[in-house]
Amino acid sequence: MSLSRHPARLTGFAIALMATQLLAACSGTRPEAADETVDVLIVGGTVFDGSDSPGRPADVAIAGDRIVEVAPDLAGRYRAARTVDAQGLIVAPGFIDPHTHPNTYIRSPEAAVRRNLPWLHQGVSTIFIGIDGGGTPDIAEQAAWFETNGVGTNVAAYVGLGPVRRRVLGDEARAPDPGELQQMREMVAAAMCQGAIGLSTGLFYAPQSFADTDEVVALAEEAAIRGGVYDTHQRDESSYSIGLVESVEEALEVGRRARIPVHIAHIKALGTDVHGSAGRIIERIERARADGLQVTADQYPWLASGTGLDAALLPRWAQDGGRAALLARLEDPATSARIRAEMEENLRRRGGADSLLMIGDGWPWSGRTVADMATEWQVDPVDAALRIIRTDGTDDAGPPRKVASFNMHPDDVVAFMRQPWVLTASDGGDGHPRQYASFPEKYARYVVGEGVIDLQAFIHRSTGLTAATFGLEDRGELRPGYFADVVAFDPGRYAPAATYVEPALLSEGVEYLWVNGTAVIEQGQAAADALPGRVLRHRPPAGTCDPAPRPAD
Known part of the structure; x- marks a missing residue:
């Protein structure tokens, strides 16, 4: 896999196919139908090919794991082992989700769960993991696990600041010394050479929040040398520390100094203090783009974010040293009073106790607000929050x-x-x-309901633009020679079913989905035992990993 700034590599299949088509065009003839057999022919649909082009009537021919042709009236030119009637459906590239937390599904010991149905039923064929700075440096080991066990969607992975920093510094709130920084740089370099698509940070979260800009730049340089992207859950999306505007400026500074494309995760203006800030953020990003810095962002179409109650309310200094250190500080009256005061301010910043809805299965407060629990327990909202924070979670019951x-x-x-x-x-x-429902929520609410963007833009920014941004080879568009990640959805039925109260309901309206040419959704139902997803490895530029990863000067 190469980044979009590097020339695309044509596969042998694609070159042969182009040569055949060129010869046919020059001779004025088309291949004889008897000589053209494909596995799947999708006919009668309206095709949006992911390239930011308008929809058009066309058929799609698939052989093996690749698209053979996209054009009208292919039924007369190909013999198909299977023909799918897509009359009335939108046919598009499988959606690409660049920011996911799917571990419950893709790392399950059960093959049926690893199909990753919450994403498949949205029409998603590719997901990115290791986001928010959480990606393991052991990229090769992780890839081998997925390839051995199988997964329903394609998977691309970041190396994350969190695990890299923890392996060297633990949970300490300090800067690395030169030797420690060198260890961290070497870990990032090695992960990039194993196929990571870039470096991800979650600077809002302890202990990553203890890293200063210089530390982040040093690690981002290693990803930049090897053609990667810098992805960030930025340090402050609100007014917690340096503020939203300065946080965006920090992300852009990392990009300029490390000479690396910047991708801002789940861009937002979080909390009452920064509502109305979108225009200022957009202006700063546009200015950086005009100056030549590659800057993109992603967004989920919901008014509520999702995070840990501790991350939302606790001051970062109180988390220095991890959970045991936090609990000890809460036992000290003076320190506890200071923590409580800052939690009161963070609760105000978030919009009050009524604005925090507890989620996660298996807990008595699930589906209820912090305000509800404060009333039930007859305590102050901060005391209710602390009672919940003090509770240990288990892997079985969820967070x-x-x-x-x-x-x-x-x-x-x-x-x-x-x-x-x-x-x-x-x-x-x-x-x-x-x-379960972000892509159909965006379509139903903001395309169909409010007309904020049109269908063409929705598909392009969910497919082709995403693939180009991250250099996913031969994916994101319906083109000859590209991998056959294809969705066919009903424009009248494509909609979310999940809600905040019932968040685990599969979305509706995806009639068919193919991943690498294998059907994973058939007539609205998951195909049994289909695990055709692949690990999408980044391929660094020649010489940057040979004979061994070399840190920047």
Whole structure:
């Protein structure tokens, strides 16, 4: 896999196919139908090919894992093992989700769960993992696990600041010394050479929040040398620390200094203090783009974010040293009083106790707000939050401290969505409807319902633009020689079923989905035992990984 700034590599299949088509065009003849056999022929649909072109009547021919041709009236030219009637359906590239939290599904010991149905039923064929700075440096080991066990969607992975920093510094709130920084750089370089698509950071979250800009730049340089992208859950989407505007400026500074494309995860203006800030953020990003910096962002179409209650309310200094250190600080009266005061301010910033809806299965507060629990327990909202934060979670019951935080203003959401450099993403994790319904929610609410963007833009920013941004080879468009990741959905039925109260309901309206030419959704139902997803590895430029990763000067 190469980044979009590098020339695309044509596969042997694609070159042969182009040669055949060129000869046919020059001779004025088409191949005889008897000589053209394909596995699947999708006929009668309206094709949006992912290239930001208008929809058109066309058929799609698939052989093996590749698209053979996209053109009208292919039924008269190909013999197909199977013909799918797509009359009345939209046919498009499988959607690409560049920001996901799918571990419950893709790492399950059960093959049926690894099909990754929450994403398949949205029409998603490719997901990115390791986001928010959480990606393992052991990229090759992770890829081998997926290839051995199988997965329903394609998977691309980042290396994350969090695991890299923890392996060297633990949870300490300090800068690395030169030797420690060198270890971290070498880990990032090695991960890039194993196929990571870039470096991801989650600078809002401890212990990543303890990293200063210089540390981030140093690691981003290693990804830049090897053709990667810098993806960031930026340091502040609100007014917690440096502020939203300065946080965006920090992300752009990393891009300029490390000479790396910048991708801002789930762009938003979070909390009452920064509502109405979208215009200023857009202006700064547009200025950077005009100056030649590659800057993109992704966005989920919901007014509530999803995060940990501790991340939403606790001050970062209180988390220095990890959970054990936090609990010890809460036992000290003076320190506890300081923590409580800052939590009161963070609760105000988030919109109050009524704005924090507890999510996650298996807990008595699931589906209820912090305000509800404060009333039930007859305590102050901060005390209720601390009671929940003190509760240990288990892998079986899920996270006990997750919240849907209603903190965004609709005008900011719409302003960001209209930008041509903002991609569709889910940020999908357990307990929030965005895991099951982000793509259909965007379509139903903002394309059909409110007309914020049109269908062509929705598809382009969910497919072709995403593939180009991250250099996914031969994906994101319906073109001859490209991988056959294809969705066919009913424009009248494509809609979310999940809600904040019932977040785990499969979306509706995807009639067919193929991943690498294998059907994973058939007539609206999941195909049994289909695990055709592949690991999409980034391929660094020649010489940057040979004989061994070399740190920048």
